[in-house]
Amino acid sequence: xxxxxxxxxxxxxxxxxxxxxxxxxxxxxxxxxxxxxxxxxxxxxxxxxxxxxxxxxxxxxxxxxxxxxxxxxxxxxxxxxxxxxxxxxxxxxxxxxxxxxxxxxxxxxxxxxxxxxxxxxxxxxxxxxxxxxxxxxxxxxxxxxxxxxxxxxxxxxxxxxxxxxxxxxxxxxxxxxxxxxxxxxxxxxxxxxxxxxxxxxxxxxxxxxxxxxxxxxxxxxxxxxxxxxxxxxxxxxxxxxxxxxxxxxxxxxxxxxx
Numbered sequence: 001x002x003x004x005x006x007x008x009x010x011x012x013x014x015x016x017x018x019x020x021x022x023x024x025x026x027x028x029x030x031x032x033x034x035x036x037x038x039x040x041x042x043x044x045x046x047x048x049x050x051x052x053x054x055x056x057x058x059x060x061x062x063x064x065x066x067x068x069x070x071x072x073x074x075x076x077x078x079x080x081x082x083x084x085x086x087x088x089x090x091x092x093x094x095x096x097x098x099x100x101x102x103x104x105x106x107x108x109x110x111x112x113x114x115x116x117x118x119x120x121x122x123x124x125x126x127x128x129x130x131x132x133x134x135x136x137x138x139x140x141x142x143x144x145x146x147x148x149x150x151x152x153x154x155x156x157x158x159x160x161x162x163x164x165x166x167x168x169x170x171x172x173x174x175x176x177x178x179x180x181x182x183x184x185x186x187x188x189x190x191x192x193x194x195x196x197x198x199x200x201x202x203x204x205x206x207x208x209x210x211x212x213x214x215x216x217x218x219x220x221x222x223x224x225x226x227x228x229x230x231x232x233x234x235x236x237x238x239x240x241x242x243x244x245x246x247x248x249x250x251x252x253x254x255x256x257x258x
Contacts, residue, residue: 014062015098017044030092034073038066065091136226143233144212147199174207179214187224187237195233
């Protein structure tokens with residue numbers, strides 16, 4: 001004959017066991033039939049002992065508490081005494097709080113299973129899109145080509161091309177960051193400058209390319225405003241941003257010696 005096998009539920013503590021018995025009997029936490037619950041509670045402890053399971057001290061303490069509540073409820077009420085507090089009130093409050101915490105723990109446990117291992121990224125301001133004139137890119141390219149074409153008209157022009165390998169090798173590298181600062185200082189000093197005025201401050205073609213890239217960077221970070229008047233482009237410093245000059249420098253030094 002096969003041996004009988006018993007399976008007991010695992011409870012996290014005496015309140016967990018009590019809450020399970022209350023749910024099985026479908027009774028209210030605030031109207032506990034102490035005699036019935038006490039009987040089932042002690043029966044469960046006897047089953048644990050019968051299976052050589054160690055009964056924790058807190059379970060025994062709760063059994064004593066239930067016995068005390070049962071005995072107090074059996075005592076006759078004195079007609080002369082004022083309305084007495086229900087002996088089950090403290091136990092009901094503890095069970096209600098335990099039930100609330102247990103439901104929250106189950107909710108958090110489910111969220112942990114879903115979101116465990118994920119890393120949240122803090123939101124960041126991506127900024128608004130750059131607002132330029134409708135045909136600004138084409139106008140900038142056309143204006144730059146017009147300035148660049150002047151470099152091939154005559155070697156005596158203020159912006160001379162580098163024609164030989166030796167000139168390219170020996171030419172001074174022009175960093176874009178230096179041109180950014182130069183354009184900003186020029187605009188701060190004059191208030192407003194045309195595209196030609198900003199570009200023709202360059203002495204070589206490499207400086208011209210660096211100046212054009214610097215202007216594009218200033219437009220990208222909205223540090224300058226662009227306006228078209230009479231077919232010409234004019235630029236002023238933007239009043240919306242008060243970024244320092246050093247904040248506009250590229251993360252790496254970029255220069256040209258073409």
